Amino acid sequence: MCSTCGCGENELTIHAHDHAHDPPHAHPHAHDHAPEVRRLALEQDILTKNAEFAAGNRRLFAERGVLVLNLVSSPGSGKTTLLARTVQTLRTEFPVAVIGGDQQTANDAERIRAAGAPALQINTGKGCHLDAHGIGHALERLPLPEHGVLFIENVGNLVCPADFDLGEACKVVVLSVTEGEDKPLKYPNMFAAAGLMLLNKTDLLPHLDFDVARCLDYARRVNPDIRILQLSARSGEGMDAWLDWLRQGQRSALARQVSRLEADLAAARARLAESAA
């Protein structure tokens, strides 16, 4: 049971099969109390609980018209550099904020604040990924950037964060050209889970033998639907396409909020008309 939000175990939805509901221990006859062994069909996802917290977060983000992105990568791919540069530009257009997951320090959050956006660091200690419950608690301390964009910088790790839905609209996987072009094949689950891939540090390409075409081909093998943008968070090359992608996503989040509100309003009007009739 979580003391802060009361989001306890009791809210867990269980999809047990009917035959599992045995009557609770009726004993019409005397017998020795050897434990009664039975089978119980559960058919429940291991991460059901995380999925429920994620659904709650997603509902909240939709209500407030916030576009939420979950940035995942290996350590040092350039996520914080990219986000600092991104919020510097976008904060003049709409609200932005960053939640960062880091095993130890709060340096990343300081870099984001220096760039002019609210930021909160979640220290995960030994934890190798953020989860939906942790994000819910982070939002008690960091106001949602309503009608804007919330970036979540996940722990640098291309394995574990792939499984944990945070309620985001999309996972954005950042791969830097110093890492080798076969990363999508080595960590296929992450590239399969992502909607957008950012190939970062392209300013270094002249000094490396990184094969861009092959890397993109690998990524598309694993995920034929993945969008790919190339950029350098250092030089700024390619940043415009990324910023435009974000602006478009933010507008879509607003448009979805408007449709929802209109549907709510129409339903309320219908109720009013009915009660007058």
Next chain:
Amino acid sequence: MHELSLCESIIETLTVQTQRQGFSRVRRVWLEIGALANVELDALRFAFEIARRDTVADTAELDIVTLPGQAYCLDCAQAIAVHQYYDPCPCCGGFQWRLTGGNEMRIKELEVE
């Protein structure tokens, strides 16, 4: 790695179930894990040994059933078998397929007392 988180999640579910379904101990847990799921089975077994300590599953055995990777190839318009996310379609050699099964991570069944 996150296999420990997965096992903690399993134990939490089992603990909730003791109250709901009126049992006191879990003797065996059957998991269904897809062939393409993001899980190392050895790490999962090892993590389960740690996570089950001093819980209702203290002595529970873990049985893992692996589910095959299944996909639908858009170019061939038919169901195919895959083993990895980067496998080509066995019929056309292309990659325009969508996974239809094989990334499950599910608690299938329990034996309880």
